[in-house]
Amino acid sequence: MGKEITDRSEDYSQWYNDIVKKAGLASNSAVRGCMVIKPHGFALWENMRDQLDKMFKDTGHVNAYFPLLIPKSFLSKEAEHVEGFAKECAVVTHHRLMNDPDGNGVVVDPSAKLEEELIIRPTSETIIWNTYRDWISSYRDLPLLVNQWANVMRWEMRTRMFLRTAEFLWQEGHTAHATSEEAVAESRQMLDIYAQFAEEWMAMPVIKGVKTANERFAGAEDTYTIEAMMQDTKALQAGTSHFLGQNFAKAFDVTYLDANQKQQHVWATSWGVSTRLIGGLIMTHSDDDGLVLPPKLAPQQVVIVPIPKPGPEIDEVAEKLIAELKGKGIRVIYDQDTKKRPGFKFAEYEMRGIPVRIGIGKRDLEKGVVEVARRDTKEKESVALDGAVDFVENLLTEIQDNLFLKALKHREANSFEVDDMDTFKKVLEEKGGFIYAHWDGTSETELKIKELTKATIRCIPLDGKEEAGKCVFSGKPSKQRVIFAKAY
């Protein structure tokens, strides 16, 4: 047997690492906390990126690119922002190397010290707002709706493939508006887009909500979030959209002249999703046999495996199928390797998460059928060659829907309403999951519960119903339940 992965029940964390490596998504690199994203993983990211990019553009956004390096002084202009990121910044201090006088390799040339250190961006608010000052002068320049696809670096103490790497890829939208209302509407719109993307494309159900003050982005007035539940019932923050108020406009003195000829500070938002989504995708759908991908994002949706190997008759049938599938916009590959045997190929493509496999064998062809196998349920059936293309097209849709429903059921089965602290602890220990409980609205209570249980408030759900209740910890009055969970 070739590649074995650890069962989820045995060690969920190890299972996750095994999937990432053995499905060919990424590998560790020579640099601490930084991974190599391999072609299969990057193809997945490209599909996600392309779809998100389309959704951004459909809502009036444009792309631009800002520098990787940020002058140190910029970062400190917004007090909360710098406090939030200072502890995890990589700093560029010199610009030249020289031969080691002692003869071994190269060393930093001390004479090439920078006057002002440069920070490798942990996020780009500061350099972008410094630029916006020059871009914005009139209400006619607003709204300014810009997105950037970029890499950022956060020197995290503990890293995990895709979920928390020191360097990661993401998009960060940065918008400027004339009014508070417009900016809030923008941040809510982008949250909706993230939720739509997560559910319709990733087949990953999410809950839209707003973060508490404790969990808010450094420098934001409000942070909106989409929260997903992983298979181990822990929560994953999958995307955030921030209403920044006028904090950055004031810090970087970005003003516009309104129609009444008054200088006003602009209102801002920023929003981002990252390669972390790939981690979420893995932990939502995959199983002990490997990766499971939603068809809409799978780099290859269908693989055709000739049984036992390619040959004129099989090739002819395969090529006809490929042409028809491609005609319907379905991404299909044909495995013509003659050395590897079918069994090996089956296992390999299951590991890599290709949603549908078509097996074409001589025996089947005599009966005018092919074998169609779906990755999500691992079911196989014989399908008449005539209707095979339509069958596969429908199957892809069915898999996409099935994955979403399965994940949704899992979340519902692991969500609990809890009204007292004893039950809270018991449920969290025995079942984990999302705990809907009343909360008095104070950071103090939130932190105490975290200390007691390791659970944090993931969000205050946006569509939560109003309901009079008492805080699960303090007994003080509360109007709405919030979601507590252990999180990644």
Added chain:
RNA sequence: CGGGGCAUGGCGCAGUCCGGUUAGCGCACCUGCUUUGGGAGCAGGGGGCCCCAGGUUCGAAUCCUGGUGCCCCGACCA
């Protein structure tokens, strides 16, 4: 930043305690033959600054000293 582990061919490991021929095994790779409907078999073959720097010794992957790096588990974070 604490706790643990690891560093030997592309990958996964043994060998290290107790120094001694040519550093070994599985997978992968190359050649050939036989195979091929769920991870093929046999035969042959190629590939190693044994993490780095010092030291001990006739002799170091192995012992000593000092580094460095990565991974995993916690606290902090997307």
